Amino acid sequence: MARPRIIILGSCDTKLGETLFLRNQITKSGEAEALLVDVGHIPVQNDQIDVTNLELAARRSVDAAASLAELSRAEYIKYMIECATPFVEELYQKDQIHGIVSAAGSSGTSLATAVMRNALPIGFPKLMVSTMASGDVKHLIEETDITLMYSVVDIAGTNFILNQILTNAAGAIAGAATAYYQSQSKPHAEGESQRKKRIGITMFGVTTPCADAIRSHLVSNYAYEVYVFHATGSGGKAMERLVREKQLDAVLDITTTEIADEVVGGVLSAGPQRLTAAAQAGIPQVVSVGACDMVNFGPRDTVPPEFTSAGNKRILFEHNPAVTLMRTTPEECVLIAGFIASALQDHVVRPDLVKVLLPTGGISMIATPSQPFYHPESDAALFETLEKRLDGSGIEVRRDDRAINDKDFALLAAESLVELIRKTEAEK
Template sequence: MTARARVSEREGGEALTDKTILIAGTYDTKDDELGYLAEVIRNQGGQVLTMDVSVLGEPRLPTDISKHEVAQAGGSSIEMAIASGDENTAMQIMGAGAATKALELHREGRIDGVIVLGGTMGTDLALDLCSALPIGVPKYIVSTVAFSPLLPPDRLPADVQMILWAGGLYGLNGICKASLSQAAGAVLGAARAVEPPTRDRPLIGMTSFGKTVLRYMVTLKPELEARGFDVAVFHATGMGGRAFESLAAKGAFAAVMDFAPQEVSNHLFGGLSAGESRMTGAGKAATPQMIAPGCHDLVDFVGWQAVPPQLEGRPMHAHNRLLSSAVLSPAEREQVAQEIGRKLSGAQGAVAVLIPDGGCHEWDRPDADLHDAEGLRVFCDALEAASPKLAEVHRLSCHINDPAFVDHVLQIFDRWLAEGIIDAP
């Protein structure tokens, strides 16, 4: 019987579907802490599967998934990991194996969530394991370096949860039990409450920012839903763009409306990057995509830190205490246009580039603080020239936040639907 089929009874006769949580860690050194996690989950009516990812030592009691099975799933063996003589190499073997094994367990319906515990070594492995699982599978990392700058954004799964393992480097105590018990309860509760993504309606992937700067999604979302599609809008501030790009590369979208490619500018000029692969996933997956240059002229940086040297002396916009933006020069905007064209040139599916001559965000309107008519003209001309020959290029006499922009997007969308470029629901 799979984890999803079991049912338990609570006091009062309330029926709950039991959920099984995978608990992964180095059972040779963290046996007490991992055992405590299992105890809390079981006391709450959940089930557990245990996975040992240690290399040198042995757990006090056998685990459901042994370290030998993990190493084998990583295409190696414990003996080879030890023979490498390098702890980094050994843990990468175990990380690859743990990721493969966790995904296998999920596909078999044997687990409903995962919790991984560790210091820097265990956290490194945890990022691999959690990244292997799809969005909607609860993932919890209990780490001594949670929220640390040691953790590269590109390795953080889109829906991972983390908690600082305070006072827990070695052995159980009252402080670390507070963290461990919260994590155990959180992952079990998430497994019981989660509504995994469904495939009953084709999904449109869209990028944007808040309504104070970009507004098209307010009208587009209900219009696309009325046509039988679901719409996911991603906040393009680095992590959101990474999640968007990851799903696009897997072919998760029926079509893409990438109207806020500012992360391309960020990557070029040292802002909040979503990585080099930004704006390539949909093209590689042959997903039809519409592109517009929302906020292309802005480079985001951390608002509570000093202005990066390469962005000093420019017009600035402080969005809040977390986020500020610097404005690019006309020459730099031209670089952005050329980079967008380069990325789109590898697309295997239909591409439409929409270029609104009237402006690309609310702060660049003629009466706004960041208006730069010459910079906008230079960019629009450059993007039209840089767009791939196979792309449709639509030069629009409107602002990106005007109703005319949305009308044009829907005209293209409906035509692509009629022509079969976008699969109908």
């Protein structure tokens, strides 16, 4: 009977005993196979290593393989990521692996998690046992679904505590890989043409009513499956990644607030590539400016001094004790609109499949009349810049006099996407 196969990334020059223990725990029940790949710095000879670091390096450059040990630590980590990533990706594409695991310290964790992020899609089982798992792990996980397990003790020789943790890790990755393997092996109940359309929606606390209404309408009236992404930086990145992985068919990017953080310097930026994936993929895309009235910071005392000084005192709103919002100015809104326009214009392959909706009645829950972020001049700068910058681009820009959280605006956004989806279906 076929079994799932788990790839183990091991720094065998420094963690051989621990890695072999992990391998043994995975394979001893006979329910899963293991492929041990050495991503260590110094070559190691051991019969249980299936792919050596020299073999990995040789796939990229014969000369580099001979001098691998001469690289500095930083150079070696970067180089081994470049060697291991295409190797692991190739195994995944051929359906030859069904889970990945590693156990390492700081350098090995950086290496292994980079390979996991770069080579494997969301949904593929990924487990990292690490001495770093109890600290700031954002740079290790980014927008992916890597599972981290804290090693508690250093991975420096087997002992009772570490062995138990590695045993648990083996059980966890074997179980996840088995579930993944079985799900991939099942025949599809529906033909590809009847698979539900997968729709991504962006949401923030202050645009939740809009996102909820859109989701309810699409699920109730169409054969769509809806994925809601919390626009907190990682959420926007995750949606962009899923579009690139072809795991989303259309996007309702209602809440583009992460762009305000990228432009102004808030803490919830999704990076400079935000808003590009759907445009490049040529899939139906409805974009709005939800929560572009705000920049996010932590507790009030973390707001940068340049925004609280007497000469530049800004409108602040305490969303909760851990989140302080700052109202965007007209000048900042011009920059935000410029970012959105450039991202769409510079990357769009099907302008006719993109619509921009501007809710002039208010772009967030707290930007309507009588609310603290009501500032018509800033909103006008946002709307007018978008209209001007996208004029002649082939991308439709439409104003609507309702607020973003008005149910009828939500229905307009939802039906606008449906119209674009039907257009693509008619072309097939």
